[in-house]
Amino acid sequence: MSGFLFVVPPLVGHINPTVGVAAELAARGHRVAWACADPALVRRLAGPQAVVLPCAGPAPAVRPPELRGPEALKYLWEGYLLPLADAMAPGVRAAVGRFRPDVVVADQQAFAGALVAERLGLPWATSATTSAELTGAYHGTPRIADWIRERLRALRARVGDPAGDTDPRFSPHLLLAFSTPELAGPSAARGDHIHYVGPSIADRPAATGFPWEWLDPGRATVLVTLGTANADVGGRFLAECVSALRERADVAQAVVTDPGGTLRRSGDDKDVLVLPSVPQLPLLQRAGAVVCHAGHNTVCEALWHGVPLVVAPIRDDQPVVAAQVTGAGAGVRVRFGRVTAARLGAALDAVLHEPAHRAAAARLSAAFRAAGGAPAAAVHLGRLAADARPEESR
Template sequence: MSRFLFVVPPLVGHINPAVSVAAELVARGHRVAWAGLPRLVEELAGPEAEVFPCDIPGVVERPAELRGAGALQFLWQEFFVPLAEAMVPGVELAAREFRPDVIVADQQTLAGALVAERLGIPLATSSTTSAEFSQALASMPKIGEWIAGLTADLRRRFGDPARSHDPRLSPDLVLAFTSEELAGDCEIPPQVHFVGPALTHRPAPPDFPWAWLDESRATVLVSLGTANTDVGARFLTECAAAVRARGRRIQAVIADPGGVLTDESDTDVLVLPLIPQLALLERASAVISHAGHNTVAESLWHGVPLVVAPIRDDQPLIAGQVVAAGAGVRVRFGRGDRRTVGAALDAVLDEDGYRAAARRIGDSFRGAGGAAAAASHLEKLAL
């Protein structure tokens, strides 16, 4: 039996894949513990999860107008670096008390990587997006140099200064929760293993009105994730208008966790703060998304094509992968209106090539092995 310590940020989309892998390891007789925010980890991994608490810095709201390099700089200055600084003591205590054979650190929890190298513990990276090995910063060399300076300073204070690799990518094992077919022509380091999405069972809200769905119409799922409610009102309103204009043949379920839509639900559009996304994807004909990696992966797993409207961070990269794979249409988030969104919806619903490409990517996901493949790679690292 081996021991695995999962180090995760306070982000649902980053914890969910780790939950599936951890469950597989436990089923194989291994012991698993977590370092992170106990409330969130227990909510997603179950109340029986063994969690070592870590301090989490307060959330700093990112200005809605920030895009591109400015948004990336803000993310590093106000989230990644403070998160690493706050989590290091808790991660180190967890490592010393739990004595893991392997630390599995999310690519955004640098504390896990730094503590692992300082204590000499084998490290695996949990990569929920291919952005870090996609040369996404090739067009912004000064930003890349600036980030390298930040990680070097963190390593000097908390890690092993003799190391020189990017702490976001373990030199021994990187579990990429996607497939080569979707990642495309990225420059892939040899330690990266594509395992496809590790989907976690999530119980549906008990009060979802399943009877509202009209089986004679195509169902469109609209979601901008949980971190974009501050900028989503206009775009969601335009999506609703595009659907209503096609109400005789389509209907939409819109996730609105921030309550930004003022229109009430009607026979064409159902607006809810929380939706059973995985269960709905089994019935969906198309998805409108911000190109967040998890929503994209879950949609393609189910063979559902997408209309992608990336906002910031790695979303333009993921949107580009969807379009390059032929599994969706991209619209501009800032300028997308009911006309452009509607035309994109018509394309993915009416042109068979998009659904065929989505199914092809879904097949590649299943062939990659998911949580079982990830667990096998971790077992080898623990030997």
């Protein structure tokens, strides 16, 4: 039996993929704990039984909605990721001392997990909840890559081993990518220690109150979602989606997630259902299409179910993920900031009625399922722990 400490940022999209992996490890008899700045969020996603060792951390960055491209990336790093690492590092060190893990599983954006493990001489694995940085996304912009390296070098001097030189985003021991080359594309990084395990799809705490009887089996259900971190910028886009879908009410009905409360809600609307949150995985089993921001989790969960997409990337890794979707033929891309109901309608018509997009989504679904998901990730982590044990104790 080995011990695994998951170090994650307090972000739903970064915790969810690891929940199934942690459950698999626990089912195999291993000890599992979490280090996170929001223990309540981990327990909400992983279950109340989750062992969570708290760390300090800033609130998620609320970026000005007009920021895009390099400016948005700079704000993310300087406004959130680097302060998060500085704040988490003491708590991660304390968690290691208390839990005594054999392996640290560090989210790709929870730099403190990797740097503390390196400093303490512990093997660590990277949990890559998006494949964007594994595809050379910044190779064409060396100034951005150099800027990131400088920031990580300074961070290592503060919280890691000054003599170390490993990029904390990429473990040299084990890197688990929750995607597959079929989606990530031919430029995806390869190596003996890199394993594309596909999405980690696991049961989540049961959601109550969704009106399943509202769904009309005679029409395609279209899920519209911008994830959990874009409520501040999504009002106009959601309104255009609603307009496009109302024009197609004879063939489709919409379920729209609107956590910011920007849309009017009507209890007797038979064509558009607006809710602050939805049980996404069960809903995807019934969906005919998804309109989203190209968030990696939403994209992979849709494609796991063979559902084609309309993607409207906003920032961060989303343009890269959107390009992966369209490159694989599983969806259509629209411009988030300028799209109209007419353009959204045309994109929806394509993914709902052109068989090529659904065939591509089905192909990616088969590749995802063959990759092994959470059980495969647990096997790789178990091997890393076994290899790290002294030979006489194996």
